[in-house]
Amino acid sequence: MLIAVIVALAVGTYAFRVAGVLLRDRLDLPAWARQLLPVGAATLLAALAATAALTEVGWFAGWARPAGVLVGVLLAWRRAPFAIVVVAAAGTAALLRLLGVP
Amino acid sequence: MRTPERTPGVLRDVAAIGAAMAAVGASFGAMAVAAGLPGWAAVAMSMLVYAGGAQFMAIGLMSAGNPVAAVLAGLLINARHLPFGLALGDAIGHRLRHRLLGSHLMTDEATAFTLARPAGAVRRRAFWLAGVLLFLAWNGGTLLGVLVGGVAGDPAAFGVDAAFPAGLIALLLPSLRDRDTRRAALGGAVVAVLTTPLLPAGLPVLLALVGPGLLAVRRLTRRHPAPADDVDGPVAGAPAEGTRAVPAGAVPAGAGPGRAVPAGGEEERC
Numbered sequence A: 001m002l003i004a005v006i007v008a009l010a011v012g013t014y015a016f017r018v019a020g021v022l023l024r025d026r027l028d029l030p031a032w033a034r035q036l037l038p039v040g041a042a043t044l045l046a047a048l049a050a051t052a053a054l055t056e057v058g059w060f061a062g063w064a065r066p067a068g069v070l071v072g073v074l075l076a077w078r079r080a081p082f083a084i085v086v087v088a089a090a091g092t093a094a095l096l097r098l099l100g101v102p
Numbered sequence B: 001m002r003t004p005e006r007t008p009g010v011l012r013d014v015a016a017i018g019a020a021m022a023a024v025g026a027s028f029g030a031m032a033v034a035a036g037l038p039g040w041a042a043v044a045m046s047m048l049v050y051a052g053g054a055q056f057m058a059i060g061l062m063s064a065g066n067p068v069a070a071v072l073a074g075l076l077i078n079a080r081h082l083p084f085g086l087a088l089g090d091a092i093g094h095r096l097r098h099r100l101l102g103s104h105l106m107t108d109e110a111t112a113f114t115l116a117r118p119a120g121a122v123r124r125r126a127f128w129l130a131g132v133l134l135f136l137a138w139n140g141g142t143l144l145g146v147l148v149g150g151v152a153g154d155p156a157a158f159g160v161d162a163a164f165p166a167g168l169i170a171l172l173l174p175s176l177r178d179r180d181t182r183r184a185a186l187g188g189a190v191v192a193v194l195t196t197p198l199l200p201a202g203l204p205v206l207l208a209l210v211g212p213g214l215l216a217v218r219r220l221t222r223r224h225p226a227p228a229d230d231v232d233g234p235v236a237g238a239p240a241e242g243t244r245a246v247p248a249g250a251v252p253a254g255a256g257p258g259r260a261v262p263a264g265g266e267e268e269r270c
Helices: A002-026 A031-054 A064-077 A082-098 B007-034 B039-048 B052-063 B067-078 B081-092 B096-104 B108-115 B121-152 B160-177 B179-195 B203-207 B210-223 B238-243
Strands: none
Touching: A002 B039, A002 B052, A002 B067, A002 B081, A002 B096, A031 A064, A031 B081, A031 B108, A031 B160, A031 B179, A031 B203, A031 B210, A064 A082, A064 B160, A082 B007, A082 B160, B007 B039, B007 B052, B007 B108, B007 B121, B007 B160, B039 B052, B039 B121, B052 B067, B081 B096, B081 B108, B081 B121, B096 B121, B108 B121, B108 B160, B160 B179, B179 B203, B179 B210
16 A cells, blocks of 8 residues: 555656646747746745745744745845855744744 | 856755755655654655655655545645646756656756746756755655654754745745736735635645736737737836846737747846
8 A cells, every 4th residue: 555655646746747848848839828837837936935934734834934934035135145045044943943932 | 146057056056955855855754754654665755756745745644544645635735746847848858858857856946946047058957956966865865864763853943944935935036026927926825825724735836826827818818809919018017117127027928039938937037
């Protein structure tokens, strides 16, 4: 059963991944539709980032994580190097948790 | 000013997220073993499924004795990879074997890194660099977690959970200068967050695509009455175009042959 679950998940996930990549060539999309593809990807990533920043298994994730994300985003806004953004976000959340913030 | 064109810069950026991925991978390995999974199963899952959210979900549902739900919930979470593949397209390569192999390396982070680079060879290099390094980080982390168990500690204590959203948003920021992308992304983020308590995991994020969907419908309907190019001008905010000294960005549908370049929406990054 365990092997069946892993194989089913692996095959299904790969099918999603490869389907988009291969479909891109087969679909003869007009220019306006092609322009929307990166918009769609950016929207999905923004939705992922927002839910990952604010929620944990369906509910509010606590204050430390969104605060860390906010610090990271502000640094990115100020054009800080990407590595600094990531480390500052993690460091802020870690520090707040150390201080007892959930 | 960042210099995304140079490989060392990309390498450093990917390494930052890779470190966080290795930490979460280790916690996945440790958690899987703690939940009663054999170590090889955790390693196989990270190698073959290679999707963190779905893997954690599957472990939880399997240890709750619900393997069918584990598969369905995992696949629902991973459905977003299909639109990612459509957007990445050529960035993975032209040869079939590159596409077949590269598809497996597709993750949220690799997609964000890739689409943040200008289209062409630079973007292709970014995809493969991020794809390979992040795959190694995730699987190396998993193996470590399986071997040393919970010794590595809870990654939340290091704030790793804040690193991913911050990194994704940092990579998205340049593309948000485009008005349509900004509206779609912000609207989608709000929809996803508000529906997260109500819907099964994975669905809220897919629901965010209503924004781009509405854009598509609008462009389609504006297109039909009068197919002339200038018709779309006012619709997509052409008056504001002068304020943004960027060649790409929010240029409306059919604004010229230059816009026919696939996936060129993020080219304004300089």
